[in-house]
Amino acid sequence: DQQVKQNSPSLSVQEGRISILNCDYTNSMFDYFLWYKKYPAEGPTFLISISSIKDKNEDGRFTVFLNKSAKHLSLHIVPSQPGDSAVYFCAASFASGTYKYIFGTGTRLKVLA
Amino acid sequence: DAGITQSPRHKVTETGTPVTLRCHQTENHRYMYWYRQDPGHGLRLIHYSYGVKDTDKGEVSDGYSVSRSKTEDFLLTLESATSSQTSVYFCAISDPGLANYEQYFGPGTRLTVT
Structure with missing residues (x-):
């Protein structure tokens, strides 16, 4: 039973355009969400987070949107750059103090030059 | 970068x-x-530790055990390796002092069981 789902295994976007990566979750008790980026042969690196008390968080070219009623979050990358080509994971936690996360299966983003 | 190393690679x-x-x-x-x-x-989380000698199971813990005798070291043991345990293993760390509750990951260990 996958509690955190990333239904698009891959996505291709032209350089300079917007990349939108989606993540759905099933448990309404999740209250903190993270996005990670992973390059081949490296560990995942933290990108951006959002608490359930917010619906948007921005950090430079990266914005995460949270729609609690739909149990859906998305990561927007604007503008997309070739260096953004990587696998992106979303992760959810029941309570921020537990520091335990459930990860989605990942979406491979390819930014075409 | 967080100071996390994994061995062997x-x-x-x-x-x-x-x-x-x-x-x-x-x-x-x-x-x-x-x-x-x-x-x-x-x-997928195998095991985690919330302090020295304090560990708990994750979602795929069968066939794995862990030990943490010092703050800096966390050992994962496959008691009797099986081909289904061929995978890439990542260690991660976190702390209550981190503003985003994020985890920092090591570079990974690629394990092949033949």
Whole structure:
């Protein structure tokens, strides 16, 4: 039973355009969400987070949107750059103090030059 | 970058042999985790530790044990390796002092069980 789902295994976007990566979750008790980026042969690196008390968080070219009623979050990358080509994971936690996360299966983003 | 190292980085072993993977951190973070990454499954938590000698199971703990005798070291042991444990293993650390509750990951260990 996958509690955190990333239904698009891959996505291709032209350089300079917007990349939108989606993540759905099933448990309404999740209250903190993270996005990670992973390059081949490296560990995942933290990108951006959002608490359930917010619906948007921005950090430079990266914005995460949270729609609690739909149990859906998305990561927007604007503008997309070739260096953004990587696998992106979303992760959810029941309570921020537990520091335990459930990860989605990942979406491979390819930014075409 | 967080100071996390994993050893070995690559290992090939035979079915039935015990294997121990080591995670070492220099950040003095309280929490440490072991994940495995497999195609179609993303990252799945094997075991985690919330302090020295304090550990708990994750979602895929069968066939694995862990130990944490020092803050900086978290060991993952495959008691009798099976081919289904062929995977990439990641260690991660976290701490209550981090503003985003994020986890920092090590570079991974690629394990092949033949």
